[in-house]
Structure formats: structure tokens, C-alpha cells
Amino acid sequence: MSYEESSAWRSYARAPLALRATVALVITLAFLAVPAFADQWAYTNLHIDRVYDRDWAMALRAVGTLYVWIPVALIIWLVQREQDSAAAKKRALFVIGSPILAGLLCEVMKLLIRRERPDVARGDWVFRDWSDHTFSTAGLATPSSHTMVAFGAATMLARLYPRARWVFYVLAWGCGATRVLSRGHYLSDVTFGALLGWAVGWGIWIQWEKAEPSAATGDS
Secondary structure (H helix, E strand, O other), X not given: OOHHHHHHHHHHHHOXXXXXXXXXXXXXXXXXXXXXXXXXXXXXXXXXXXXXXXXXXXXXXXXXOHHHHHHHHHHHHHHHOOOXXXXXXXXXXXXXXXXXHHHHHHHHHHHHHOEEOXXXXXXXXXXXXXXXXXXXXXXXXXXXXXXXXXXXXXXXXXXXXXXXXXXHHHHHHHHHHHHHHOOXXXXXXXXXXXXXXXXXXXXXXXXXXXXXXXXXXXXX
């Protein structure tokens, strides 16, 4: 974390709870409500037929799954354990823990919001009744789980390896873009999922940094 980022975060952390809650609410609504105005337009105009028949799209979609981040965490542990076994283990656990937590939170949010996928009504919003598959997220859209998982992992990796942060975020946004292009999600599903995944990654990082400031430093 740079000095500017550190100072800004400390100022925010010291702000009154009401102010911090208001800021968080405004940002959350912006990432969900503002893109929602473009949901129908995006459904109509941002579409590639059979997009997942293309290798690049399948690769980007995979970024939103644990099939990618489990081996990445394992690689981090194997490569860095000779330098510092304890730190390597913690980094690996946080790299896999962040997308796991993001994915679990996403399932809860889907059950609460209950918005169906775009193809149910050709881009119009449809919400599932509480009596219909009350505890099943199958077919629910908001937020995008692939995007949340991707951003949960990308955010953690960006803190650990800041010189490569743009690579992680490009991959995460690419994953979200394919979900819109495939009509699997609304645009607002993806932006909302990106914010929540980022928040999960940052939340874990902050707690880790508070517990062990010296262990949480990445590349300068």
C-alpha cells in the first residue's frame, strides 16, 4: 500500500460510523442502481452469440471459478515456502479464502435479491417469488457469482503483488464482461458483483494488516 492510499484509508477508518456507512451505501447503490439504467440496452446491444465457444471467453469465465485460484494459491505456497514458510502459507490461504468468501456472500445476496437471469423475460427484470425454490440460487442473477469470485481473488492478489495489479483487475473485468456478452447476467449484476468482491478482498486484507502489519506487505 502506498503512503497516499494508507493515509486515505486511515482517515476513512477514523471517520464516524454514520459517515462511513453513508459512504458505503452510496457507493453500493451507485454500482447497482446506475448501471441498472443500462441493463436493457446492454442486453440488446452487448451480445456475442455463442461467446463461450471462443477460447478467450472460456478462459476469462474460468477466472470466476475456484478451479483457477486453488492452483494459484498452491503455486504461491510452493514457490515462497522456502523463503518464509509461515508467510507463504498465509498468503496462499488468503488468496483462496478471498474468492471463497466472496462466492459464499454472493449466494446469500442472490437469495435475498431474487432477480432472475436476463433471458427469462428478454432483458426485463423478473423477481422470483419467495415461495418458489426459497433456498435455491439456481437461475438467480444478482449479483454475478463469477464476477464476485474473480474480484475477490484479484483484489487480494493486487494487494500482495501491486506491480501486477492491473493484470489481475483486467482478468476480473474480462470475466464480468463475458457474463454480460453471454446474456448470463445484467450489466448491474456484474458491476454490483465487482464492488462486493472488491469489498470482500479489501476487508480480509485490512483485518490481516491489522493483525500482522509486517506480514501483509507486497512488492513495492
